[in-house]
Amino acid sequence: MFTLSRFKSLVSCSALNLESSVDHILMHLSALDNLPLESFKSTRLYVIWGSKMNSNYTLVVTLRDILQVVNPTQDDWSKRFQIINDLRSVVESLEVLRGATVEPFGSFVSNLFTRWGDLDVSIELPNGSYISAAGKKYKQTLLLDVLKALKRKGGFHGIKYISHARVPILKCDSNKDNISCDISINNLTGQMKSKLLFWINEIDGRFRDMVLLVKEWAKAHGINDPKTGTLNSYSLSLLIIFHFQTCEPPILPPLSEIYPRNMAADLYGVRAVAEKNIEDTCSLSINKIKADRSRTINRSTLADLFISFLEKFCDISTRASTQGISPYNGQWEDIDTNMIWQPKTYALFIEDPFEQPMNCARAVGNRNLMKIAQVFQSSHEKLTSPNLTHPLAVLVRPEVLSIMSRSQVSSFGGINGVNPGPQVYRSPVGNVRGGGAHSQLSYRNNGGGGVQVHRGVRARAPAQVQQQYMYQNSLNGMVNPRPVVGGQGQSQSQGQSQVQGQRNMNQRPVGQSSQSQQVQQMWRPRSEK
8 A cells, every 4th residue: 555654765765866756656646545634745845855856956946946936926016016006195195295206116126026025115305307305304204294194094004113214214014915115205316226236137137036036045044134133135135246246257247337436426416317327327338248249158057156155155254354345346345445435343344336335234243244154154055965955945934935835836846636725825924815816826726626826927027017007107297207218228239139149048037938028118227218
């Protein structure tokens, strides 16, 4: 008889390849009908976790599977656009904010957010055509007005006013989808940083994939939360940029080659002019980099890049005692000899390349720096160990693993014919939601005890959603589309399509169709629109 012990022995048998083991087990699933469902679930996890596999091949497949789960769907984009519209209605109800615009920034604009990512929004105050400059106290007063309006209008909960932050913010969660929102005033600098990160991804699409993977990994190990003294997501993105600058051969140049000045200091005067100058400079630089035929192409897989990323920062706590990380120059720099950096007052210094000499890792203390270094070290050891079991144990949170196992995304873990139960799952942010509305994968009972999995569209800022959003809101003047057409970049980019096609062998992000490769017109440099 095909018993539970026999099931496990087949999986753990070193003479059997894991894939053939699972295939062999699937032939005998009918014999498992007499097993309790919970026993079967534990056995299923045993298939995922308990087998020794080729580490490099396994990591390549696992990273691909994680991306399939964490990539936002078109529905995720639509929900966030709806929240922006809801916040716009709140702002419109306040006389003191008449003429203000509500503009997103952060990972949503840079296209570096996951399905569970939050939403950053800036309320831009009217100042004619000029960039508005409001003091911190005035911003705090306005945010209190917004707080009261949010409570009156409803639709949001968990509203918190953070006045002591360098940039005062309101935090709230949407009632419908429980998406966390951070609201600030006049954060044009944040908007431009987000656009620059989006443009950087145009050089090499592996950057975005790495950011999504590293974010999930960092959350799994508790080192992606500045409120607890660890790294914020912006710092993680800069670490990845730095890694791409310092690998062999380099994937990205020093950011000084993309924008050679302090971007934050250049945001003054007429807003359209200031933004256009920055966009034109970046567009020209990026087009030049992409067209450079002499540039050696780095063909590393995501697995190679992820492992080398962990290895590079294993000694981060030691090096940080005397050196800081400079994505602007693309190298470690001695803190004592860098003339624009402040004296060593932080445990870790990650320079903000767009707002020098700001330190993006200022929340990290000495104790947490040791923890961060230990996470890099232990993760690297586990993923490169010859005794590796499944890397999901290192790379994702238990909640994400649960979604992957039930959704049958994992190439090795899924077993057909098992009903995962009600259409409810626990999201990694800790809230139970209905599966159809928020999930990457929707489940439908096929009536025979099995499950059909319908994969959502993992679109890269779906063009139709953006265009609808821009059309609707440009009509009422609540969004600043600033559509500038043409320029040298357009003809350049057309002439470079063949060259870039050669360079993108490993660069299309996982789960994105060729149609969804259309860039976000809303945030593309004008000269390329």
